[in-house]
Amino acid sequence: MMITVPEVRVSPDLRNATVYITPLGGGDPKLAEKAMARNVRWLRGQVAHRVNLKFAPELVFRYDDRFDETAHIDALLHSPDVARDLDAPADAGERDEKDA
Numbered sequence: 210m211m212i213t214v215p216e217v218r219v220s221p222d223l224r225n226a227t228v229y230i231t232p233l234g235g236g237d238p239k240l241a242e243k244a245m246a247r248n249v250r251w252l253r254g255q256v257a258h259r260v261n262l263k264f265a266p267e268l269v270f271r272y273d274d275r276f277d278e279t280a281h282i283d284a285l286l287h288s289p290d291v292a293r294d295l296d297a298p299a300d301a302g303e304r305d306e307k308d309a
Contacts, residue, residue: 210236210244215273219266226256226266229273238272245270 211233218227232241245252249268257265285291 210241212236212241212245215275223262224264224266225269227269227271229271231273238274242270242272 212230213233214228214230216229218229219225228245230238230241230245232238245268249270253265253268256268
């Protein structure tokens with residue numbers, strides 16, 4: 210399984226890191242999290258070798274659902290209800306306020 214890491218958040222003391230992952234090609238996010246957790250010791254060792262820190266941070270893996278949220282918002286913006294609202298005359302609301 211191939212994944213991408215769009216973001217890593219590190220605690221101020223650099224001892225903990227939350228690694229946000231997204232499986233490429235629509236893979237199962239739970240399987241990706243489990244696979245990363247199974248290999249956390251090796252991954253932490255790789256971080257320790259490549260980053261010059263006193264301590265290698267503890268790694269926690271979480272699914273990054275930003276791309277899902279973006280697709281959902283995009284679908285909402287392209288829905289018929291939103292298109293109808295966008296096609297409404299802009300001054301319709303202003304006339305209602307003036308008549309009151």
